[in-house]
Amino acid sequence: MDFELTDEQRMFRDEVVRFARAELNEDVVARDAQSAFAEKEWRKCAKLGIQGLPVPSEYGGEDADPLTIMVAMEALGYGCKDNGLIFSLNAQMWACEMPILLFGNEEQKRTYLPALCDGSLVAAHGMTEPGSGSDAFSLSTTAESRGDHWILNGSKTFVTNAPIADLFVVFATTDRSKGWAGLCAFLIERGAPGFSVGPPLEKMGLRTSPIAELFLEDCEVPAKNLLGKPGGGMSAFNSSMEWERSCILASTVGAMQRQLERCIDYAAERKQYGQPIGAFQAISHTIVDMKLRVETARLLLYRLGWLMSRREATPLDSALVKLYLSESYVSSGLEAIQVHGGYGYMAEYELERELRDAIGSRIYSGTSEIQRNVAAAFMGLGR
């Protein structure tokens, strides 16, 4: 087993860090306070190739392998302090681009993927409903075939990117009694008859990533906008969730590394009782724990990337990565604040925001509890 990065991966990682530090960190404190999306920075990310990382070059992407994608996203999380921007990028890449890539027909791929890669289109994914979250397949949004078009009725909530998105991947059922077997996925363009987006929702963290509800009232969707086969919605959803669980927290490994380095620097500079606080074991041991956490998180992530490249990854592997990275990220955020004391609690030090941003990771893309359920099932337990 060799986890040495190639020269190309190292060069790309360094390029992403330089880019992120130089281009993505302007006014993050203010934008967080205003819940403002970084539109200009989104386009800059596209120009570098971030949105196109998992997409083949024939559709305008970078055709990167899973490990390279993870290294690049880790580098983005290390260099960029706007976790909301990164979350919006992830929401599009895994839950919108991947289902189009894996389940779209040639026309759908050629229509949408190049524009999603070059930043001219933004996409959002609508699955969660007011009455269905972890039990995702109990959704109540309906789809009825009317020959050359479908009629959708229902609503979606917690739709990341909805306020700014041009394209929506939306799930609905043709027959609720069939459960997951009745699920279909649709591509809906903003402006479709009967389709509307609610006002932005306020949230605790990731405030620079806009989020809203969707409303479908006799929403008319052309038949050609069905994504995959009728009844294939479960597969489209689960496969994109598999990519999301695997990759969405790669950036947090970079963010944890950044927090660790800040804590080391601060512990060396900050003096109390006549010596640097790093000389006190209460501080040094905390920082060692942070180091241990980021190293194990990185190993687990890279191992998954390696397994994915060999087509040997299972839902157990991705569930463990999602679970461990999210829990580690929250712990790292708490400890970074504790090391910095009162300063860590202040907005201008940008550690309190990091913690607010981290907490959502235990909830989105399947809660930590659901990840444990998935892992337990694949270990032969818990059914």
Next chain:
Amino acid sequence: MNTTEKEKLRGFIIDRLRWDGASRQLTDDYPLLESGVIDSLAIFEIVQFLEDECSVEIADDKLVPENFATLAAIAKLVESKS
């Protein structure tokens, strides 16, 4: 899918999934989806089983209800990949 592999799959469903009945009731045409034996998570457990035991690769776009409705349907899916 040979007989041994099919019997192993039958055993896997009985032992690992939501199967409460007698083993003889799990016939080739027993409705696995309608009865709730195979839920959305179980499909991926079955795919894992098939890939390990039958040395086939099941693409994501094959994970549709008709391919998992019964044991016979699953066997047909595996045979189409062999």
